[in-house]
Amino acid sequence: MTATFGATSTSSSASGSIDLGPAAYLKSKEEGHEQPLAPDFVSADDFSPLEVAYDFGTVRRSDIESGPRNIWRYKKLLPVPSNVDQIPNTEPGCTKLIRADRLAQELGVRRIWVKDDTGNPTHSFKDRVVAVALAAAREFGFDVLACPSTGNLANAVASAAARAGWDSVVLIPSSLEQAKVLTTAVYDGSLIAVDGNYDDVNRLATELAAENENWAFVNVNVRPYYSEGSKTLAFEVAEQLGWRIPEQIVVPIASGSQLTKVDKGFTELSEVGLVEPSPYTVFGAQATGCSPVSSAFKSGLDVVQPTKPDTIARSLAIGNPADGPYVLDTVNRTGGAIEDVTDEEVVEGIKLLARTEGIFAETAGGVTVACAKKLIEAGKIDPDAETVLLITGDGLKTLDAVQDSVGPKATVTPTVGAVREALGQ
């Protein structure tokens, strides 16, 4: 961990030898200023977030369909080198899209699809964004993968670095639950517990990113590339539906990045001609205990007031979501809505999905299901149109959420009669 970033990345960048596939330049989200592809995340012109802009050229369905069964089948739509699928990586994506007829029946709508991202390598959508971040970071000459995290991201970074043979530095609050510590530590990167809260850890990450030029903090200095990974959720849903955009989609909101990138994904598919352009409506889901974007939406505001999170949906507990205003743009533009649900409703959402479809989601999934239910009941989701729910993480990681409300139906002696009685036979 002693190589300096400047020595490697600047030279490769300056010599034009980096290969980020169709990625052409970075563009500021506010005023559209352009700057060259580099590990930058804030516009030098207007200080707004930077986003990757592309020159896609021709992309055919057959290019994608003949590709690998993971996110790299979409490499011509991502900021990654053309040989990305040849280098050892966790191969995330191509998770199942489940036709959830039993859930749809319970909710009284015609058709629901569940995009089940629990099937990813470390069982959350974070494997997608981390894989793209690592691929881009390699091109820029980084050789350490890093992040601040309280859960899913820590798992994904530590696992991806291990597969790639990179060192990793993962910063967590020292108060983190042991299960989340273990599921990161097992990959044997440099897991560092920090005496402080998540804000302290996050601030420390930004300082470390500035001082260690070979460290790619996936959600800090290579964030523009990282966040593009979420587009693959949109790409997969469209391909799995037979190359068309669903009419309605419900996306959980943490930083808000995923929701805006799902929208960007659908837009790009239309632009390059992989799908027929068709209208779609994007809905956002938050936990009431951390609902700054939902609050802003309901108040008709276009700015988001930071809040102090207090919810069991910890993977969504970002009180000052960076992409909040862009989420509001997307939802308003597509005619959607944003809803939020109590922790009790989150648990009911987890149980509803498990009972009807056999899918055990983490709390974020409970938020999505419960918000969908509320949006249906309020008439905001059209019951005659189809709806896709993004289930972004696995219930095995948030067992505490259900521990007080599920358990055996009965405890019995080992006799047939006792079982019969327990079942009311």
Next chain:
Amino acid sequence: MTATFGATSTSSSASGSIDLGPAAYLKSKEEGHEQPLAPDFVSADDFSPLEVAYDFGTVRRSDIESGPRNIWRYKKLLPVPSNVDQIPNTEPGCTKLIRADRLAQELGVRRIWVKDDTGNPTHSFKDRVVAVALAAAREFGFDVLACPSTGNLANAVASAAARAGWDSVVLIPSSLEQAKVLTTAVYDGSLIAVDGNYDDVNRLATELAAENENWAFVNVNVRPYYSEGSKTLAFEVAEQLGWRIPEQIVVPIASGSQLTKVDKGFTELSEVGLVEPSPYTVFGAQATGCSPVSSAFKSGLDVVQPTKPDTIARSLAIGNPADGPYVLDTVNRTGGAIEDVTDEEVVEGIKLLARTEGIFAETAGGVTVACAKKLIEAGKIDPDAETVLLITGDGLKTLDAVQDSVGPKATVTPTVGAVREALGQ
């Protein structure tokens, strides 16, 4: 739960209306006696276990390659109806086969492939066998899915029943860890805790199977169909290798069923002409704390002495493995070996796989990796031939195994200097 099995299954069976695809009859494993397809598991003639026999007809690679991305692409090789993929199910299988070059390098061999079954719906290979059991059980007229279990099987049965809209009855020892209770109870079937050990629970299951004729106990009365699901591991490995059989494979041993079915799968692929017949060697892996088959192998016996399990590898802790003798047959016939490893080696195996390949396996996976290491060191696995390791379950389910041996590298104050010091920079 009041319909009687006799009324439904006998009639459909007698009328010849059941569709189990290529399955032709049941055959006793000892003397090859034949009997009609039915929910029977012990031969009426020689009292040995029954196995499904087939009339495969023509099966082309293109039939399979154009099928769904789950085990049903192999439906022409399984005892399931031809429309099995049209009925809601958990869609297990098509998990990744990872080229594990970093692990191979550490172990000093040319090529290792890891078949990573943590990617299944409930994160173990049990989703495969349960899906086949449910599909066959539906044909026989059952409408309740049941099992005795202490872990992975309970999850898989409860989830599969939920997706299918069936009731489930899952029997567990009342002493089971809360995490395993929660990951089953969340699907809202009839989870019954039994005051007793696993043997008590197992005996109770057999009694209940006899008394409740609409209950399909996946690993009791429909076991011949259930166990065929393990063949899909062999099918997938061969297809993922470009339609060829690997030279060596290491399979963990619990009841021994999986190992014998992987062998059966390779044999059937050759028989129907999907692969060129080629020699392969099957190795078995056990935990020393429950190693009756390894002990028999090492002693040159062809019978297995029951043992009382005492190992952290609980998903392999079957002291009296039903298929033990058949495992010995397979391993001896193919020129393989069976090894066993201590609990400490199991943990090292888990950590080795996580560190080199970013895959977090449950204890059974640690057994497989550690036994492979030992077999390589002993010169029993050929280092110049390729080896496939079956990783059958997820580390998230056995966190207790690693909790004393992994953790943060350091706990620091939130300053750059403290992180530097912790990393020895």
